[in-house]
Structure formats: structure tokens, C-alpha cells
Amino acid sequence: MPSVRLDGLRKQFGNVVAIDGVSIEFRDGEMASVLGPSGCGKTTTLNVIAGFTDPDEGLIHFGEHLVADAARGFAVPPNRRNLGMVFQSYALWPHLSVAENVAYGLKMRNVSRVARDEAVKRSLRRVKLEHCGDRFPHELSGGQQQRIALARAIAYSPQILLFDEPLSNLDAQLRDEMRLELKELHREIGVTAIYVTHDQAEAMSLSARIVVMWAGKILQSGSPRELYEEPADVRVAQFLGRTNVFEARLVDKQSTLAQVSIDGVDEPLRCRVSATTLPNTSGTLSVRPEAVSVRPAGTGGVSGRVSSTMYLGNLSQLQIRLDFGKTIEVLELNRRTWTIGDAVSVTFDPEQCFFISRGREIQQATP
Amino acid sequence: MSSSDSVSAPLSARPTGPPPRWVGLLQRIDPAAIIIAAATATLCFLVFYPLLWLFYGSFAYGELPLPEVFAQFWNLPGLDRAFQNTLWLVCGTLPLSFLFALPLVWITARTDTPLKGMIEIAAIMPFITPPLIGAVAWALLAAPRTGLLNVVAREVGSTAPVLNIYSMSGLIFVMSLYLSPYVFVTVQAVMQRMDASLEEASLISGASMAHTVRNIVVPLSMPALLSAGILVVTRSLEEFAIPGILGAPTGIYTITTYIYYQAISYVPPRYEVAALLASGLMALTAIFLGIQSRILGRDRRFTTVSGKGHPPRVIRLGRWRYATLAYALAYIGLTVALPSLVLVYAAFISEWGALPFPSNLSFGKLVSTFDPALSVRSGLINSLILAVSGASLATLLTLIIGYAINKGSPPVRNTLDFISAIPLTMPGPVIAVAVLWAYLREPIALYGTLWILLIAYITHYLPYGVRAMSSSFRQLSPDLEHAAAVCGAGRIAQVRQILLPLIRPGILAGWMLMFISMIRELSSSIFLFVPGTETTAVTMLELWQEARFSEVAILSLTLIFISVCVVMLVRWMSGAAYLSSHR
Numbered sequence: 001m002p003s004v005r006l007d008g009l010r011k012q013f014g015n016v017v018a019i020d021g022v023s024i025e026f027r028d029g030e031m032a033s034v035l036g037p038s039g040c041g042k043t044t045t046l047n048v049i050a051g052f053t054d055p056d057e058g059l060i061h062f063g064e065h066l067v068a069d070a071a072r073g074f075a076v077p078p079n080r081r082n083l084g085m086v087f088q089s090y091a092l093w094p095h096l097s098v099a100e101n102v103a104y105g106l107k108m109r110n111v112s113r114v115a116r117d118e119a120v121k122r123s124l125r126r127v128k129l130e131h132c133g134d135r136f137p138h139e140l141s142g143g144q145q146q147r148i149a150l151a152r153a154i155a156y157s158p159q160i161l162l163f164d165e166p167l168s169n170l171d172a173q174l175r176d177e178m179r180l181e182l183k184e185l186h187r188e189i190g191v192t193a194i195y196v197t198h199d200q201a202e203a204m205s206l207s208a209r210i211v212v213m214w215a216g217k218i219l220q221s222g223s224p225r226e227l228y229e230e231p232a233d234v235r236v237a238q239f240l241g242r243t244n245v246f247e248a249r250l251v252d253k254q255s256t257l258a259q260v261s262i263d264g265v266d267e268p269l270r271c272r273v274s275a276t277t278l279p280n281t282s283g284t285l286s287v288r289p290e291a292v293s294v295r296p297a298g299t300g301g302v303s304g305r306v307s308s309t310m311y312l313g314n315l316s317q318l319q320i321r322l323d324f325g326k327t328i329e330v331l332e333l334n335r336r337t338w339t340i341g342d343a344v345s346v347t348f349d350p351e352q353c354f355f356i357s358r359g360r361e362i363q364q365a366t367p
Numbered sequence: 368m369s370s371s372d373s374v375s376a377p378l379s380a381r382p383t384g385p386p387p388r389w390v391g392l393l394q395r396i397d398p399a400a401i402i403i404a405a406a407t408a409t410l411c412f413l414v415f416y417p418l419l420w421l422f423y424g425s426f427a428y429g430e431l432p433l434p435e436v437f438a439q440f441w442n443l444p445g446l447d448r449a450f451q452n453t454l455w456l457v458c459g460t461l462p463l464s465f466l467f468a469l470p471l472v473w474i475t476a477r478t479d480t481p482l483k484g485m486i487e488i489a490a491i492m493p494f495i496t497p498p499l500i501g502a503v504a505w506a507l508l509a510a511p512r513t514g515l516l517n518v519v520a521r522e523v524g525s526t527a528p529v530l531n532i533y534s535m536s537g538l539i540f541v542m543s544l545y546l547s548p549y550v551f552v553t554v555q556a557v558m559q560r561m562d563a564s565l566e567e568a569s570l571i572s573g574a575s576m577a578h579t580v581r582n583i584v585v586p587l588s589m590p591a592l593l594s595a596g597i598l599v600v601t602r603s604l605e606e607f608a609i610p611g612i613l614g615a616p617t618g619i620y621t622i623t624t625y626i627y628y629q630a631i632s633y634v635p636p637r638y639e640v641a642a643l644l645a646s647g648l649m650a651l652t653a654i655f656l657g658i659q660s661r662i663l664g665r666d667r668r669f670t671t672v673s674g675k676g677h678p679p680r681v682i683r684l685g686r687w688r689y690a691t692l693a694y695a696l697a698y699i700g701l702t703v704a705l706p707s708l709v710l711v712y713a714a715f716i717s718e719w720g721a722l723p724f725p726s727n728l729s730f731g732k733l734v735s736t737f738d739p740a741l742s743v744r745s746g747l748i749n750s751l752i753l754a755v756s757g758a759s760l761a762t763l764l765t766l767i768i769g770y771a772i773n774k775g776s777p778p779v780r781n782t783l784d785f786i787s788a789i790p791l792t793m794p795g796p797v798i799a800v801a802v803l804w805a806y807l808r809e810p811i812a813l814y815g816t817l818w819i820l821l822i823a824y825i826t827h828y829l830p831y832g833v834r835a836m837s838s839s840f841r842q843l844s845p846d847l848e849h850a851a852a853v854c855g856a857g858r859i860a861q862v863r864q865i866l867l868p869l870i871r872p873g874i875l876a877g878w879m880l881m882f883i884s885m886i887r888e889l890s891s892s893i894f895l896f897v898p899g900t901e902t903t904a905v906t907m908l909e910l911w912q913e914a915r916f917s918e919v920a921i922l923s924l925t926l927i928f929i930s931v932c933v934v935m936l937v938r939w940m941s942g943a944a945y946l947s948s949h950r
Contacts, residue, residue, distance in 0.1 A: 052849055077397075078852040085853040091846035095868045104864075108855030152854070162853075 001028040001159050001192050002063025004049060009058035010070075011044055018044040019055070020216030028063070031186045031193040032221075033203035036213035037239070042196045045213070046164055049194065050085055051078035062160060079108070084153030084191075085162040088169060090145045092137035098124070098148050099133035105156040123151040126185065143174045150182075154189060161186075163195040167202060179205055200240050204228070212236050230274060234356055237286040244292075244328040248285035250277065250355060260285050260355050264324025265302055271353035283357040289331040291352030294318065297343035304328075306342045320346060399858035406767035407783065413826045414789050417801035421649075424642030424804040440640060449625035452535065452614070453604065456621055459539035460546060460603040461596060467543055468550035468595075470694055476558040478682050480691040487555075489699040491548045495930055496706065497887040498545045499608035499904055500923040504706030505532050505541045506612055507713050507916060515709055533617045542609050544702050546599045553595040557588050590662050597659040601652050605794025607890035608904075612911060622648055623796045623890065631800070631894055638804065645800040653792040713920035732917040743922065745899070746906035751929075753817060753902065754886035757824040761832045762878045764825070769836030770862065787833040790826050795890025798827050803894060815897045823891045828881045835880065839873030840866065872941040879937040883930045 004026040011019040018041045026032045034042045047053040049060065051068070054075045060068040068075040084105075092101050099120050106116045124130045127147035129140075137145055146166060153161060163182075167175045183206055186193055197203050203210045204224040211221040212235075220232040224240075231237035234245055251268050252259040256275050259268040262285060271285060297303055304322035311334075318330040318338060330346070338344070440446070468490075474480045475487045493501065508516050509532035517528040531537060565587065569579040585592075610621040615628060622644060630641040684691060714732065737744050765787075772783045790798065802823045806813040813819040843866060851861045867874070889904035896905050903922055910918045 050849070050853060052845075052852070077857070078849070079855045079857050081853075082855075083853050085850065087846045087850060089844055089846045091844065091850040093847060093850070093865055093869070104851065104856070105854035108860070149850075152850070156854070 001190065002065070003028045003061075004160060004192060004194065005059075005061040006045075006049070007059040007061075009045070009048060009060070010056045011041075011048060011053060012056055017216050019048065022058075022213075022216070022218055024211060024218060024221060026192055026194055028192050029190045030209060031183070031195065031207045032209045032211060033195045033197055033207040034211045034213055035197060035200060035203040035239070038198055040213045041216040042198075042213050043164060046162055046194065046196045050083060050162055051075060051081050081160075082158050083160050083162055084156070084158035086146070086149050086153050086164065086166040088165040090137075090142075090149045090169075092145055092148055092152070094137055096136075097133065098129070098135050098137065098140070101137065101148060102133075102152045102155045105152065105158075109156055111156070119155050119157075123155040124148075126154065126188075127151045127181075143170055143178065146170060146178065150185070154185075154191075157189075159191055161191045161193040163193065163197075165197050165199075166195075168197070168199070175202070182206060204240070212239065214239075229352075230272070230354055231286060231356060232274075234284045234286070237284075237354070237356065242289055242329060244287045244289065246285040246287070246326070247282070248355060249282045250279055250357065253277065253279045257350075258355055264322070264326070269348060269353065270350035271348075271355050272351065273355045273357075277355070277357045281357040283355060286354050286356060287328070287348050288352050289317070289329045291349040292320075292328065292330040292332075293347050293349065294320065294330055294332060294336075294338065294344050295347075297345055299345045301345040301347035303343065303345050306338045306340055306344060308340060309338055320344060322346070397858055399862070403767060403771045406764055407771065409764060410768055410783070410786060410829070413822065413829065414786055417798070417805040417826070418789070420804035421642055421646060421797075421801035424639060424800075425646040439637075440643060443629065443640065445620060445629065446625065449620045449622055449629075452610075452619055453621040455535055456538055456542065456610070457600055457603050459535070460542045461599050463539060463543035464547040464550050464599050465596070467547035467698060469554065470691075471547075471551055471698060472555045472558055474691045474695055476555055478684050478688065478691055480684065480688045480695065482692065482695075486695040486699070489695075489703055490551050492699075492703045493545050493548045495883075495934075496703070496923075496927060497608070497889075497904075498542075498606060499612065499887065499889050499907065500710070500926065501545050501702075501706055502541055502609045502612035503907070503911065503919050503923055504709050505537070506911075507709045507920065508532070508705060509537065513916075515712070532613055533619075535614075535619060538610060538613050538619065541613060542603055542606060545609070546602050547702075549598045549602065550595040553598065554588060554591050557591040561587060593662050594659050597655050597662075601655050601794075604648065604651060604655075605796070605890070607795060607893065608908075611889070611893075611908060616912075623794065626796050626800065627893060631803075638800075641800045642804060645797040648794060649792050649797045652794060652797075656792055710920045710923050713917050714924055716917060732921060736918045736921045741906075741910075741918070742898075742901055743903075743906055743910075743918065746901045746903045747922075747925070749817060749820075749900060750886050750888075750903040753820055753824060753888075754882045757821050757828075757885045758878050758882040760821075761825045761828055761881050762836075762874060765829060765832030765836045765877065766874065768833050769838075769840050770866075772833070772837045773840040784833075788830050790828075791830045793827070795827060795888070796894060798823050799891035799894035802826070802891070814895075815900065817900050820892055820895050820900060820902070823895055824885045824888060827888075827891060828884055831884070832877050832881055835873060835877035836870075839870040839877075842873075843869055875937045875941050879933055882933055886929060887926050 006025075007023050009019050009022040010017070020041070022041075022045060034045060036042045044053060048055050048068070055068060055070045057070045058068075059066065059070070062081070066074070067081060092098075093104075096104070102120045102123055103116050106119055111119065120133065121130060124133060127150050129144060129147055129151065132140065132144065132148070137148065140148065146169075149166070166182075167178050170178060179202060195203070195207055208223060209221060210224055210227055212219045212227065212233075214233075214235055220227060220236050222230075227236060228240050231240070237243045237245070246262040248260040248262045248269075250258055250273065251261050253273060256272055257270065258273040258277075259270055261268045269285070295301070302322055302324075304320045306318055307321045307327060308319040310317040314334070316332050316334050316338075318332060319327055320330055321327045328346070471486070471490050475483050475490070480486070496504075506514070508514050509530035511517060511528040511531045511533065514528070514530065514532065516530055517525075520529045532541065561584070566579055566583055569583045570576070574582065605623060606621075607623045607627070610619065610624045611627070614620060615624050620628060626641050626644050626648075630637045630644065715730065716732075737747075768783055768787055772780050772787075775783065793801065802819060803814070805811070806819050806822065813822070847869070848861045848865055851865045856864065887904055888902065889908065892902045892905050893908065896902065901909070903926060907919050907922050910922070
């Protein structure tokens with residue numbers, strides 16, 4: 001299976017820069033997500049990889065093969081790139097039966113009739129819809145249609161699979177089921193898969209690696225755990241789950257453990273930090289809501305008052321207004337009941353606090 | 368790890384160099400691009416070549432110096448009258464067509480009048496019966512001496528004719544009847560889609576129904592009203608058949624009929640005058656259409672009137688619903704029932720103008736009309752040849768242009784959109800005069816052949832075809848062809864296997880529209896035919912002038928019959944297409 005490598009990709013529509021210097025390699029056989037808010041350039045990136053849009057600058061390689069080189073005006077048309085793609089809208093052809101839809105790519109490859117029927121049957125079986133071949137797309141439910149779209153994309157065994165928010169039109173429960181199935185399918189066929197989504201839960205549960213895009217640039221890429229626990233950028237921290245951020249200064253650092261000071265809190269707080277962060281830098285301290293422990297006032301830590309409570313069943317969500325003026329969000333297992341106005345002391349679990357230095361973003365953008 | 372190792376390998380490790388330039392060049396030239404280029408060239412030629420000749424003919428024709436052309440122009444006998452008549456006709460038709468149509472809009476969109484569905488269909492029936500046939504039917508009904516209504520009145524004891532259709536008021540009346548469907552369709556679309564909550568919000572705020580209509584409903588339907596008004600103005604400016612049948616016999620010329628009777632068929636033909644008048648007519652139409660597209664394009668405010676929300680409330684009329692029904696039936700009587708009946712009556716009568724009719728009935732005319740000695744048969748064959756080949760060629764051309772408009776970059780799209788809209792500003796007589804100038808002489812001399820008619824037809828109906836085709840393409844998500852591309856289909860395969868089957872109903876509808884328009888075409892054919900290339904509509908006008916009313920009626924019915932057959936055939940075919948995709 002080939003890798004997909006983008007070098008210095010740029011694409012502009014009128015005055016809008018959709019992709020602003022993206023370089024990244026999706027490794028062979030890997031399932032990677034491109035995650036970002038709408039309008040961040042993730043779909044354009046996918047369209048450039050597929051060949052629907054030609055880049056203004058940059059190179060694209062599939063493994064050893066050059067696929068697009070903007071400087072020379074060279075671009076392999078999409079139908080010669082040997083890709084499979086699953087669309088958000090499913091894009092099943094309504095005038096063709098399910099089997100004809102799935103067989104289309106094989107027909108384009110001049111596969112003999114017998115082999116074609118065999119391959120159609122195999123991929124329909126893979127998505128558990130082997131009995132639906134004679135039906136038409138409109139006779140199937142949304143979830144079934146999406147499976148057919150998947151079967152169509154894998155029928156001719158492409159080496160690279162592209163997914164453009166394929167689950168966003170399904171309801172929540174179906175989405176969870178399909179996630180598991182997609183993951184399993186990927187393990188079976190082992191293609192290089194690129195999955196574009198704006199849903200962080202989807203990206204985290206599906207992929208081994210997540211690439212976070214923002215305003216046409218890559219902010220960070222890494223495993224879901226790395227992104228969650230060691231965000232390289234405040235925006236990454238805020239986009240993947242909720243977090244409380246404080247302006248902070250790094251005062252002491254030993255390898256990946258550090259002490260930071262924040263305004264309004266007298267003693268330094270302990271947290272984790274990236275090994276490459278320079279000492280004495282200023283930046284942001286990210287404190288996940290579940291990293292905060294709340295105790296009755298006077299037990300040490302930062303003091304404040306409960307300003308709102310929300311009972312969520314397994315958890316409670318609290319807003320606590322700290323005495324120096326900042327309001328933080330807390331997720332707590334329901335060990336104790338708080339009411340609005342209670343005076344409390346909060347402490348932060350150093351393992352779940354991460355200092356993001358301001359210098360690091362620059363370091364990131366120019367690899 | 369995180370960032371550093373995930374970002375790409377160094378650029379120097381590029382294993383395969385790009386292929387040489389010419390490979391890329393060859394890959395870029397795909398057959399689809401060649402086809403699109405050819406279609407675009409054809410479009411430009413069809414539109415611009417006659418247009419250039421028309422302007423040349425208006426201002427630079429060598430035989431007379433320009434000041435002399437102008438001097439001659441101003442001294443033309445009757446031209447001032449023609450201008451006046453046109454003005455009266457437009458000014459009379461505009462209010463009257465609204466007066467006919469607006470109550471119908473209200474009845475079908477907002478009331479519980481019985482038979483609403485039938486009324487809605489009947490209201491657009493005049494689209495199927497062309498103005499030529501309408502004018503003929505009304506002349507048969509209300510000509511001062513021989514009109515059936517006047518004959519009946521005389522039998523009853525009236526001494527003077529009650530109605531005279533050969534007058535300005537007759538012209539306005541028939542014109543309004545046949546243009547009111549345009550008003551109906553345009554305004555009704557808005558009224559029906561208007562979100563009821565907009566009105567309810569006004570009522571809840573304490574406004575009375577009258578206030579709500581004045582402050583909410585009328586302003587929101589303003590673009591539709593204006594655009595319908597402009598449609599009526601341009602249509603009545605360019606109409607040829609109605610003033611040709613009802614006005615010309617008594618010397619009431621409008622600009623279009625003046626161009627024909629006083630310039631083109633004048634001996635010797637005054638081609639410069641025709642060109643100048645045609646240019647003027649075109650400029651006038653262009654101005655009106657420009658205003659219309661500004662009105663429609665300008666205000667996003669009015670998009671509150673779209674799709675979503677719930678349909679408007681139906682007003683319960685109680686007993687009054689029979690009054691509204693009576694109005695609707697009277698309208699249908701005037702536009703559809705009476706004209707059809709009189710045509711059928713005229714077709715089966717041996718001597719026109721005589722009563723009582725039972726003894727007068729005969730089938731003889733049905734046979735004699737199609738006698739080879741009359742040019743009826745060849746006219747019918749010519750019309751069929753022209754309509755089938757014209758609609759088919761125009762469909763092919765507009766299909767490619769419509770595709771290019773949807774797939775092209777914004778400048779390409781806008782340019783093609785603009786060029787293909789130019790013929791909208793050219794009414795039939797204008798197209799005819801331009802085409803006459805362009806193809807009368809070398810290098811492309813086609814005068815006297817069917818080709819010149821074919822070219823005029825295709826040019827005339829291009830805009831309608833382009834709109835039908837490009838909106839068909841627009842309804843398809845680009846994902847559908849992207850999916851095909853990813854599966855390995857090239858551009859031609861994408862179009863043939865995915866796009867064309869999906870828009871087949873749209874293609875058929877576009878073809879049908881153009882076929883029906885072409886089979887009855889009069890306003891440019893009359894300028895371009897020579898003996899031997901006359902079309903059915905031209906034959907009808909000639910027979911009319913010879914007072915062969917039964918033959919004209921039979922031909923009218925034949926045209927309606929053909930149109931209805933084609934409509935049914937196409938509906939059946941689209942139905943079959945629908946079934947095959949939604950089995």
C-alpha cells in the first residue's frame with residue numbers, strides 16, 4: 001500500500017486561502033483523520049488528493065509515484081489515481097441498482113463479468129448487505145446506503161481510501177455502529193485511509209493518527225492520546241474536548257515536569273510540559289475539567305465559589321468562580337453534592353495539566 | 368512523538384521525476400474539452416454572425432448614405448401610426464392581462480374554490496394553443512360580419528355587429544387572454560411558496576388582513592409582479608401572429624407587422640428599414656430584460672419566499688366559492704373552450720357564415736385541405752422536418768453548453784450564460800431580419816432553403832434550451848460524477864453513464880419545449896420562407912388571407928393534435944425513465 005505525501009500544498013479560491021502550505025505524509029496502511037472546524041481546508045485537501053481540485057502550489061506523491069506537481073501543471077486525473085472514496089452525500093447513482101453501483105469501478109477496469117460478479121458479492125458481503133444487490137439505492141435506509149457507498153469504494157481494491165465525513169448524515173446510534181465497522185474493515189483490508197471529519201469523537205475513536213487543521217494550516221498531528229494530553233496549540237486543546245486555559249509562565253522545568261505561575265495564584269502549580277519547551281517562556285496552562293478536584297473551603301489550593309451546577313447522571317458539571325476572578329469548568333464524579341454559593345478550594349492534578357508555550361506554534365509551522 | 372516526525376520527509380527524496388511537459392499537455396487535452404470548444408464556437412457563430420450583419424445593415428449598408436436612410440425612414444408612410452399602435456397595444460395589454468390573471472392566482476393559491484386542480488391546469492392551457500391559433504379562433508368568433516357570435520346575434524335580431532375583433536380593443540383583448548398565463552404562472556409560483564408564517568406573524572402583531580396584504584403580501588410578491596409585467600410588455604412588443612391576423616387586414620400595423628408588410632414584403636424590399644427597425648426593437652427588448660434581471664437578481668430580501676415553512680392558509684369562501692368558480696370557468700371559456708369549439712365547428716362546415724349548422728356539416732374539408740395542390744401538405748412536412756431536426760440539434764448544442772456552464776470556472780460560466788441569453792432580446796422578426804441579412808449573400812448564402820429557417824429556429828430557442836439543460840445539470844450533486852471519476856471513469860464516461868441518464872427527463876422536457884415552439888413558429892418563418900419552404904404557420908396565414916377559414920381551423924387542430932401527442936409521448940418516456948431508475 002502506498003503512502004500519501006503532500007509537500008508544500010497551497011490552494012486559493014479568489015481571495016480565500018483554503019490550503020496554506022500543508023506538508024504531511026499519511027503512512028501506508030494507516031488510518032488517519034484530518035480534523036478541523038468547517039472551513040479549515042480539510043475537504044479541499046481531500047479534493048486535492050482525489051484530483052477534483054488542482055493545487056496552486058506543491059507536490060503530491062502516492063508512494064513513489066508523482067501524482068500532482070503544481071509548478072509543472074501536472075496532475076493525474078482522478079480516474080487514473082486508483083482511489084476509493086466515500087462521500088458525505090453517499091453519491092450513489094439512483095439510476096443504477098446496488099449491484100451496478102458496486103460493479104461500476106470494476107467495469108471501468110475491464111474486469112471480466114465472472115470476476116466482477118464475484119467481487120461485487122464479496123464487497124457486499126463485507127458490508128453485510130449481500131442480499132441487496134438487486135435493489136435500488138432509494139429503497140434502502142441511510143445507513144444501508146452508506147454501506148453500499150463503502151462497498152462501491154472497496155470493490156476494486158483501491159490502495160488508498162478517502163472518506164469525506166461519511167457518517168455525518170447518520171443518526172447518533174448508527175454512527176457509533178458504523179465507526180466500529182469501519183475500524184474493523186480497515187484492519188481487514190489494510191489500505192491507506194484518510195478520513196476527513198469535524199467530529200473529534202469520531203476522529204479519536206477511528207484513527208491511529210489525527211491531523212488537526214485550522215485556517216488552511218496543520219496545527220498538529222499525532223495519536224489521539226498525544227493530541228489530548230499534550231496539545232501543541234491552545235486551539236488543539238480547545239478543539240479536542242473541553243479545557244480551562246490560564247495565561248501562565250514557566251518558572252521551573254525538569255524534563256517533562258514543570259512548575260508554572262499564573263496570575264492570582266500565589267504558589268506555582270505543577271504540570272507537564274513538552275521536552276522541547278525552553279525554560280522561562282510564557283504561554284498557556286491547559287487544565288482539563290476532569291483534572292480539577294473540589295473540596296470544602298480551607299483545605300488548601302485555590303479558593304472560589306460554586307456558581308452553577310448541572311447534574312449529568314454519572315457526572316456533575318460545575319462552574320466555579322475563583323477568587324481572582326476567573327470562572328472554570330469542572331467535571332466531577334458525584335461523590336459530593338454542591339449547591340450554588342458554596343465556598344470551595346480547588347486543586348489541579350499535575351498529570352492532566354499541560355503547559356503550552358507560545359513559541360511552539362512557530363516551531364510547528366515550519367518543519 | 369507528536370509533531371516533528373509526522374511532518375513530511377524531506378523534499379529531496381522525490382523518487383520519480385515528473386514526466387516531460389508534453390505528456391502533461393497530452394493528458395490535458397481531453398475529448399470533452401474539444402467537444403465543449405466546438406459547441407461554444409457554434410453558439411458564438413449562431414449568435415454573433417447575424418447580429419453583426421444586422422448592425423451593419425442598420426448603419427453601414429453601402430447602397431444609400433446613412434442620412435438618406437434616416438430621412439427615408441422618417442418619411443415612411445404609416446410608421447408613426449405603427450409606433451402609436453404598438454404603444455396602445457402594450458399599454459392596454461399590460462393591465463388587462465393582470466386583470467384576467469390575478470383573480471385566478473388568488474382563487475387557486477388561497478381559496479377553497481372547487482375544482483382548483485382543474486382550474487390550475489386550464490389556466491396554462493393557452494401555452495399549448497399558440498397565439499396564432501387563438502387569433503384565428505377569435506376572428507372566427509367575432510369578426511364583424513362573419514364571426515359566429517355576430518351571426519348568432521344577427522339571427523337573434525341585432526342589426527349591427529355586436530363585436531368587432533378587427534380593432535385595437537379586439538387586439539388588446541386577444542393579446543391579454545394569451546399573455547395572462549405568463550402572469551398567472553409567475554405570480555402563482557410566489558404566492559404558493561410564500562411562507563404562511565410571514566402573514567401569520569403580521570396578523571398576530573395586530574395588523575388587519577387588509578394591512579397584511581398591503582404591507583406583507585404585496586411587497587413580497589413585488590419582484591414577481593414586476594417581472595410578470597415586463598414579460599407581458601416584451602411579449603406584446605414582439606408578438607406577430609395576433610396583430611398579423613387581427614390588425615393587418617384593417618390596416619392596424621404594429622412594429623412587427625410593419626417590418627413585414629411595409630419593409631420586407633414591400634416591392635422593392637426595404638432591407639435597411641427592416642434592419643433599423645429590428646435593431647430598435649431589439650434594443651427596447653434588451654432594456655426591459657435588463658431591468659427584469661436587475662429586479663430578480665438584486666434583492667436577497669425576497670428569498671424569504673422560498674421552499675421552507677408551511678403552505679399558506681386557505682380562505683374559506685362559503686357560498687362565495689361558487690362565484691369564484693364561475694369566474695374561473697368564464698376565463699377558461701374565453702381562453703380554451705370557445706376557441707376550441709369554434710375551431711372544431713369551422714373544421715366541419717362547408718360554408719362559413721351560414722346558419723343553421725346541422726345541414727351545413729361536412730367532412731369534405733378534412734380531405735380537401737390536405738390536397739397536394741394546396742401547399743398545406745408540404746408546409747406540414749417542412750414544419751415537421753424543421754421542428755424535429757431543430758429541436759434535436761438545439762438539444763444537443765444546449766446540452767453541451769449547459770454542461771460547460773455548470774462545470775466551467777466563474778468567468779467561463781458567466782460568459783456562456785450571457786452569450787446564450789442574447790437571443791432573448793431578439794424577437795422572431797428581429798432574428799429573421801438578422802438572419803436574412805447574414806445568409807442572403809456570400810459567403811454563406813442559404814436564402815430559399817430550409818437551412819435558413821433551421822438556423823433561425825435554433826438561434827431563437829437557444830436560451831430556453833440552455834436554461835432547461837443547465838438547470839437539469841445543476842440539480843445533480845457534483846459528488847455523483849466525482850464518485851464515477853474515483854471509480855475510474857473518464858469525463859466522457861461520466862457524462863454518458865452517470866449524468867445523461869440522470870437528467871433524461873430534463874433533456875426530454877427541453878426537447879419538447881423547443882419542438883412545440885418550432886412546429887408552430889410564425890414570427891420569423893414568415894420573413895424567411897420562399898414558395899416551397901413554407902411552414903404550417905405560414906400556410907395558415909396565407910390561407911387566412913384567402914378566407915379559407917375551414918382549412919385554417921383544420922390546420923390549427925392538427926398543430927394542437929401534434930403538440931398534445933408530443934407532450935404525451937414525452938411524459939410517457941420520462942415516466943419510463945423515472946420508472947427504470949426507481950423500480
